[in-house]
């Protein structure tokens with residue numbers, strides 16, 4: 488059975504590795520970029536995503552590139568602690584939480600895919616332009632991004648893992664589904680500097696008007712984000728879904744000028760960043776359907792979400808694992824696709840919506856309490872929100888530690 492995956496991103500490569508682990512061999516990943524570069528800044532992989540990568544045999548490789556996060560701490564705009572909780576192994580999980588450079592994670596997945604499936608399995612410079620699903624196969628049209636030559640192939644299944652601006656999603660839905668911004672921008676970068684607090688802390692500082700998130704991704708590098716309403720008429724808001732629009736760190740440092748604390752000098756950290764990027768937050772409404780005949784969607788293509796709660800890449804990894812698990816368990820491909828979608832779509836749709844409410848609603852409630860010096864209730868509220876989110880996204884300690892593995896071998 489030939490399976491084609493559109494997009495060699497985190498979701499697409501995890502899907503290729505997961506399908507291969509079940510015993511499938513005819514897998515081809517088509518990637519639009521000619522060269523896969525180590526772009527992006529840091530991302531966080533909570534234990535539910537780490538479990539899946541470890542079960543794919545990537546434990547040692549992951550430990551080499553990732554730094555285990557041991558706490559998440561919220562601070563108000565004065566630098567006063569509101570609430571902190573342990574994370575990863577320290578929180579009782581059987582798997583760590585890793586902070587990692589996104590490019591290094593991507594490279595790790597690419598190396599593993601080429602090593603296990605063969606170099607030919609990932610075809611770069613091939614953009615998927617159009618798809619025609621039918622009941623028992625799919626026709627896929629691609630363009631060579633260097634020569635401009637078009638070609639066509641058929642497969643038993645196409646997995647659209649081509650990211651936030653998915654061409655496969657557009658082929659299925661047309662222009663009905665569009666990326667939209669909530670009017671907030673994320674500014675982000677990495678700085679060569681010593682880690683702070685425990686050395687493995689992830690902090691969220693601020694209120695409903697502006698927030699800074701920071702965490703080390705190795706012993707010498709801190710990843711940071713500043714989130715605030717977009718500047719009026721910001722040109723970037725017309726280029727939604729582009730993660731890599733550069734911006735001077737000095738501009739961003741001015742936004743956080745007053746946030747110098749004993750435990751972290753945020754403006755100095757931002758200013759010392761070698762490069763910084765702006766990303767107007769964008770997502771799509773939850774989709775009513777992921778599977779159309781022999782085409783299904785996965786990762787950002789299926790559920791582009793605001794990057795809160797460290798779940799964009801994690802949910803893509805979970806999609807990949809469950810898709811492979813269901814394909815291994817069912818001899819009927821259509822049944823497998825139905826099982827995949829019915830498990831994943833409702834869960835991830837809820838995560839998309841929860842991420843929307845995190846932007847301002849939650850922070851408005853918590854910050855109002857912190858401003859009234861009611862740190863006790865603010866802490867209780869944050870604890871409740873975090874707990875609810877973990878349940879929703881599939882990583883509360885009990886559920887994750889006790890659920891069966893999604894490792895499966897095709898019969």
Ligand SMILES: Cc1cc2nc3c(=O)[nH]c(=O)nc-3n(C[C@H](O)[C@H](O)[C@H](O)COP(=O)(O)OP(=O)(O)OC[C@H]3O[C@@H](n4cnc5c(N)ncnc54)[C@H](O)[C@@H]3O)c2cc1C
Nearest residue numbers: 494496497498519527528615649650654730786787799800
């Ligand atoms: C460059 C970049 C930087 C990012 N930085 C961050 C970050 O710093 N923090 C964060 O939380 N999230 C970041 N993200 C998003 C995060 O990585 C995703 O939420 C997560 O990886 C979901 O994985 P995915 O495989 O669905 O999509 P992606 O990882 O985005 O992968 C999609 C892949 O599909 C390819 N592609 C696109 N269109 C086509 C096509 N028509 N045909 C074939 N291939 C195609 C893309 O080149 C890409 O390799 C970034 C994404 C990108 C692409």
